Amino acid sequence: MATPERIPAERRRRRPTRNGSLLSAETITEAALALIEAPGGNALTVRRLGAALGCDPSALYRYFPDTDTILLAVADRLIHDSLEGFVPGGNWQDELRDFAQRLHRSMLTHPRLAAVRASRVTTGPAEAHAVDTGLGILLRAGFAPDRTVRNYRLFVDTVLAQAAVDAAVLDLDEHRREQQGAAWTTHHAGLPAGQYPNLHRVREHLGLMAGSAFPEILETLIDRFAAQLGPEG
Template identity: 65%
Template sequence: MDGPARIPAERRRRRPTRSGTVLSAESITTAALALIEAPGGNALTVRKLGAALGCDPSSVYRYFPDTDAILMAAADRLIHDSLQGLTRSDSWERDLRDFAHRLHRSMLAHPRLAMVRASRVTAGPAEAHAIDTGIGILLRAGYTPLQAVRRYRLFVDTILAQAAADAAAQNPDPQDRDERPDRTWSEYQHGFPTGEYPHLDAVRSELFAMGEPTFPEILDLMIQSFAQQLDRPDGTPEHTATDDA
């Protein structure tokens, strides 16, 4: 995000606001995260930010052009926090698994920004670092540059999509808890008429598994698939025409 970098230094506020906060892109991002994560905090506005920071709302525009840019900064902050402490081991599979779990945990810890993170590119330094890290793991595994890029996109999109779905299922707002999607699986297990859906009838006693977390198995299947591609007889990953496009 290049908004704050374009602001002349003389326009940036150096004195503390009424609440004692020194206004900066970082303090605004911190306040935005607190507002988003507060009960009923789905709608982020500059007016609310101004009130939280103890400043005139127009001061926020000295650092960000609009609330969308603030959302992107907040999402990038969460990516940064999720990757803190990530280290390289002697196993690319272990590192890719750690990378995925960190993103997944972060999305569940901040569910109101999960869909933004799954569907948008922040273009910030933390996301650039995440992409660099993920592609680096796949290059170290033995993929060519193009293959590493393609498989990273496949991998991270799958992880983020599943994490966003898992975060949505948490429904942080108490008034929405009766609409939890996992509630429907027990209804399928006990509620449909015998004989009307023969295949569901055949697995009726196993339908409880539909409500179990799928992320661990999805992650296992993806890493196993990547490893199998690298173990092909010719010693190269699975080759397709699109890899050379």
């Protein structure tokens, strides 16, 4: 039988679990995502993750120092998935629009991780690639380096923040989502004019407050950037 010294390092890192699968950073990340998205699965713990993988929870520490690091790895994996197949080239406005829509769609597909993705820096390879891609779109459009960074920060923070709001609403149960949407046209629109004169004045249009503002926000950002470039932008 081979001694530990003769076993390749990669094989030593990927030990089989009780259920026969190989333990790796990738399998841990996949299992963590499944746990988070399972009904009632908001709490990610090493014990639950070990049980799902069929291994001793302590084995996970060979790959990740804590659950927070696992959470960031999951977030980085979702960034990778959201931009898979994205090929820069062509009109910068269309590229930026596609880039934003992919991020927004991914956040809504995985709403329980939206807040983490909007507020944390993963330092993972997918995030680095995404930032590099976004900066490249703006640089090719003709923005100076400092303006590129400022615009990218405004762009990505706005897109992620709105996506997090939309994802939080999506994660509500159906009854609460309906209540939230109807509140504008029922409650607010029906408030007394004497106490709330401005709400009363626009009451027939308060239905516009329901739903996501993402499409309009995105176009407003793109128009603002184009204006910075002038008529040729």
